[in-house]
Amino acid sequence: MSRIRDINLWESGKKKIEWVKNFMPVVNTLESKYSFSQIFKDKTIGMCIHLEAKTARLALAFKNCGAKVVCAGSNPLSTQDDVAAYLVKEGIEVFAWRGESSEDYERNLEEVLKKEPNLIIDDGFDLTVLLYKKFSYLKHKIFGVGEETTTGVKRAKALLKDRGLDFPVVAVNDSKLKFLFDNRYGTGESAISSFMRNTNLLISGRTFVVAGYGWVGRGIAQKLQGLKAKVIITEVDPIKALEAHMDGFSVMPMKEAVKIGDVFITATGNFKVIGEEYFYDLKDGAILANAGHFNVEIDMETLEKIAIEKREVRDNIHEYKLPNGKRVFVIAEGRLLNLAGGDGHPIEIMDLSFGIQFLVMKWLMERGKELPKVVISVSEDIELEIAKIKLDSLGISIDTLTPEQLNYLQSWE
Incomplete structure (x- = not known):
């Protein structure tokens, strides 16, 4: 039944x-x-x-x-x-x-x-x-x-x-x-709509790091660009990285991006894109979200282990306090941002x-x-x-x- x-x-x-x-x-x-x-x-x-x-x-x-x-x-x-x-x-x-x-x-x-x-x-x-x-x-x-x-x-x-x-x-x-419509326009709009709904924060002027410049990543990045955000792309594919550069985005490794990003949205389909080696370098108050299908792109298992304190600070948002005193906010438990935290495309x-x-x-x-x-x-x-x-x-x-x-x-x- x-x-x-x-x-x-x-x-x-x-x-x-x-x-x-x-x-x-x-x-x-x-x-x-x-x-x-x-x-x-x-x-x-x-x-x-x-x-x-x-x-x-x-x-x-x-x-x-x-x-x-x-x-x-x-x-x-x-x-x-x-x-x-x-x-x-x-x-x-x-x-x-x-x-x-x-x-x-x-x-x-x-x-x-x-x-x-x-x-x-x-x-x-x-x-x-x-x-x-x-x-x-x-x-x-x-x-x-x-x-x-x-x-x-x-x-x-x-x-x-x-x-x-x-x-x-x-x-x-x-x-x-x-991929031209669903992955690009659909995810671009729904992911950012979900971010705004869950956080009630301004897009304009914020520094967003988008991990991955496939069709999903570029849709998110282009929507953020239109809303006047500062957008950084991280990539492992040199062709996609070059395309992101030509599209007007900053491109750099994640180890550099973690130090300056305000909000991170993963869209790679891979796991541990933001892992333990990056958590401690994040800015205090950094916000993490995932637009990939599975909740593995942000290493939530490790974040849960190293955090000295965890609490829900807003519906669908948890705050993790790290041993170095910094706070990290995670939307929808690191699950699919646009659906776990919104109505989807x-x-x-x-x-x-x-x-x-x-x-x-x-x-x-x-x-x-x-x-x-x-x-x-x-x-x-x-x-x-x-x-x-x-x-x-x-x-x-x-x-x-x-x-x-x-x-x-x-x-x-």
Whole structure:
């Protein structure tokens, strides 16, 4: 049975989902197009994802198109209980609640797999990894996985190299509509919005250190730049570092940045980006936050050990007092800033990403058993279809190539 602390929360969740539906024309269009035929009839879709209003809208679209949908959260602090309660009321099984322990988190993923899904939407690859570790007997039932994150795609490729895959994993994160819009504009806006909501502090004039200049990092940095912050980038990739320099940012190693930064936001997908060797050099009152998928980029385990005092100074913010007398503030326990401490990406951005996931699930259901058992890219046809639906919803028309122009582009002469 799905576990929700207070089923009476559902009315609040309903309002949230009704609100986001107004701004999700892509998902709405796909639901309208495929609900009559019930294309996912007799299929079970397992979702390990941040459970909030926008993801709930996707889950409901799948249900309304015939699927049995089973959900777990992909982060212990990102589940919104009222939204989860409404999904339960609407007949979707949910195994998640805000603040669940690590043990509860894994048990909830197990509950999803016990429902024997045919299709998986993963956000960080935890559900798929657990399937390989404890539910390998289900692998033959899986048509494929749609992986949402940079971290998850890396894990999928590592699994492919180490043990091989038994079904295709679609790297949704690597699609143009995902990294150009979701990772860049979505994270840029939602991470900074969450910072402002949680701290009530001014952006302008503050020195922010952004660790990593991938699509997520550059989105955050560019949003901060527009708000008149002083922005420093740390990188390990010389090409990305050069790009950050050309984009007008200061670039330096973390060991130098820790001495001058006021706020640090990690976005690398790696672990111990800010570790013990840096904690003591931070300015008194430095604020640490993480925009990477897992809570490993800030070495919270070590910070907990070396701190001589810890207290909650504001909702979702803890102060750690170090042996040298300095104070360090951490937002959302070092978990995903924009979701553990906010509402996640803007609605319109996730409408694009979830439109892709919808068509990827349809594609895998129809062709998954024929596709190579590797990490594969989203079909260009899917991306173009989603972009066209979005443009239509905005009332935007674009040019088309004439037959003569097409012939010119395809000619070698």
